[in-house]
Amino acid sequence: MEEGKALVNIVRTEIINERTLEKFSFVTQSSCDIKPDLSAGKEDILRVKDTIYGINQTEDITIGYEVKMTDSLLTPELMALVDGGTFVSGKYEAPKAGIKVNRDKYTLSIYTEEKDYTDTVGYAKFTTKHNKGKALDFKLKDGAFYVPEFNSKSRPARGESPIEIEFLDTLPNDTPIVPPSTGGATVPTPPTPTTADGTTKTPGVTIGSDCRVTWVFATAINDADATVTNFKVTKKTVGTVVAGNVTIDSTKKIVTFVPTSIAAGITYTATALAVRSSGATTADTTSVSVDFTTV
Template identity: 50%
Template sequence: MALGKSLVNVVKCLVTNEKTKEVFDIGDTASDIDVEPILSAGKRDILRVKNKILGINETEDIVIGYKLKLKDNTFNIDVIALVDGGTISGSHYISIPAGQVVEKDLFTLTVYTEEKDYSRTTGYTVFTWKHCKGKVPKYKIKDGDFIVPEFEAESIPFRGETAVDIDSVTTLPGTVTP
């Protein structure tokens, strides 16, 4: 019998542009990721005559992807450009034109969490959502507060692909096992 894992923290977060293969490592600054399934809702048809049920025809809910909302505690202009659909020219960010639809690159979001055994880290669990399409980021500018953008995206896999991949690893990418 396998025991459940105690998972905690966002220890690494990678955003990979699927078109250019460019990887943006937002490290451990992504502090909060909401994950909500996108469902094709099933339905239940009941054949009822007066106070008697003669039959039930039911279809199940089907997951077609995930809605993701990520808070990053840094203002990473490269990630904003990918999620928003804008471009970068030197140090200047050019947002999407008002009132126009812009073709956005799809990206893969990969999140690493720690597996804990009491106080020690025993490994990492990796969550991967492919083919994410971003929405215009939200952020608040306020005296005395850091600007913490919120990114929203929908991950809709291609036919035959999984909606989310979850794996266990012993090290984080870019680290060497002693």
């Protein structure tokens, strides 16, 4: 058995937006509380007077973690990710009141130091995935520095570990993750998003101004079918396939295509072919195509 590890301090925090791959790395975090979120088990006892004849038990099951972070400084871009608002041209706007907030999920990694007496001999990296932020509290006090507090819930997919702890000899290089490039092309006037039809099993389609395409199904699909063959973007006139990456979220309902290179001044067609619903043996969804033009 290995010796116990003396862990102290927070030496680095990394947050990666799981949709855009944008990375935040900072060293000003002052605390992080990670508490398990449990589906409580039950205990039924068959007792007759002073005798217990049987106990039927079900165990607690971890469904994720509740995470609370505090930072010494306010980072507007991080606030926008957790709170679900926007930060543009020096102004932060919180999500609109009275409507559903579609917050991006993110992966959180906390690095602590391992000490041997006074020397740092290694690091421990605590990671939770698929965190989704909550609305922020603002606690301002005269004569005191504002300490931002960021709260979120981590919800791993079924069968996925809710937390990982990796022991490292050195800190990894703090290299930013560069999101895939679209070559500067944009879609200033995207087509109107459509909604998923549960009856025909037709996915809703959204074209982003950044050329990303998102298909949303009413029910889960087979994640093995989320491929660049089934979800693709092509040039409308010649049918040339655009290079890109396809991902599917943990609910198996949302598929996203991110182009790695796409030209301006071209009309493209985003297509989702018929795929298998979760549990189906043959393709049973309805294919759909949407055109959009870049500038």
